[in-house]
Amino acid sequence: MQLKDTAFRNSQHLLTEEWLGVSYSKHGKTCLLPGLGFRNDIIIPGASLRWYTSQPDHVLNSYETFLELNQAGYTTGDVNVIRNPWQGDLVRTQMLSLIEPIVADLDDELKVSIDEKFGMDEKDWREIDLYEMVRIVIARGSSRFTVGIPLCRDESYLRRTIDYIDNTILGGLLIGILPRPIRPLFGAFFRILTTLHLRSIRNSLIPLFHSHLSLLQTSPGPEEPCDHLQMMLRYAAANFPSEINLTNFTARISVSNTGSLYQASIAITNALFNILDSDAEYSTIDALREEAATTLVDHNDIWTKATAAQMIKMDSVCRETLRLHAFANRSVFKKVVANGLVTEDGITLPKGAMLSLLAQPAQTDPDVFEAPLKFDPFRFSLAREAIAVAASQNSQSPIFSTGLDSNKGLSNGPPTHPLGKLPLDSTSAINLPFAHGQHACPGRFIVDFEMKIVLAYLLINYDIEVVKREKPWREWATEASMLVKGGK
Ligand code: HEM
Incomplete structure (x- = not known):
């Protein structure tokens, strides 16, 4: 089935029920939809998710799509960082084993930076631009485990890091909607900005890079910093020694931050x-x-990964937020890099085609979610509690054992998910903000407690009210849901 429309379109409109693509996708059919700008994307149905994510990288490749989606040739500084993203492999293979020290550091850094940025005045209200404030707080918290103290507290380093990221996101959207022949003209402007941002970030990294580099002369000891930069240096020394230079590391850290x-x-x-x-x-x-x-009182005021996970209401709010307001409308992007691949419904995929799943329609499917477009904060925690009650009564409730695969919705109850598919860090065909499969976001296990401890700290220590709301909080820019600046 083919839908052809190369005109630029607001993607929420593009992906509404009227569009046959959604219904084709729901019924297990592969179809072609207009994508960003002049691109057409092949949409893989949710029912084929297992088949799709089990294809090896030399057949369907995620990184090749990042090059296109981010227009990486203009916005990253070095496309090799995307083509060979070993800095990301470290998150998957090593950082997750260090999760408890990361929780402790993150908790420490976030508290200090929230107090600094949101203020400690107990009498007077303070007006803040929420998105800007959260960005700087998170930049600092994330940088604590990337580059450690004191660089994570260096405002000019953090500002440049945010500018680099904005440049990548904007460049990806604006360059991507242009016809290919004129992209280099426009892209050159973004390339200049990228170079300027990277130069500034590189200058900030010089002392830390050299002090960390000198540690490579000896075996890792107890004094070794366990930040991402040091892990990257050790990994590169063992696997890619020719890549150990500051310019390459600056690009790798900046892409990772994005x-x-x-x-x-x-x-x-x-x-x-x-x-x-x-x-x-x-x-x-x-x-x-x-x-x-x-939860905090029960655990002597100390957050651990397990403690944060006990906040199932908070988990539900985060999960519901990503269900409705994830950054991208589509997910699990892959490019066909081999000839002759045939989909489960018999379509031969041309080499070079961009593939993805319709995430937002799947996450707002009325057959799965009651009142699918409504933000229902405790949608998932109520379902989890109900399962716990059913389990304690030793009766396997047919409602909750009805899995997604049956494709049956409930008219008046919680979503028909198996228990393991309810938490924030789960992934499935109807929960795709972190994608799914071998390349699903490994950072979700960090985000899982990062979101919860930031929200918990803000809610316990601050009263928050809306002062200014002239526009909606967010709007669609092509295929991305963007926060509108200025919400106070
Ligand atoms: C709410 C926050 C986040 C969301 C929604 C998110 C979402 C995603 C998505 C959709 C992918 C693409 C997967 C694919 O289709 O190939 C991805 C990949 C990735 N994310 Fe995240 N991410 C988040 C935070 C993080 C954090 C905090 C980290 C690191 C600490 C991280 C590290 C990574 C890495 C390394 C990959 C590449 C995985 C691979 O290619 O194998 N993410 N993320």
């Missing part, structure tokens, strides 16, 4: 807007505040 810092900031800001918007109906603030305070 993935982690940008998405985490918008997710936390969106969650805060959703908490505020839903408070009148659900008393969201009081419920989350009480849950966070009780």
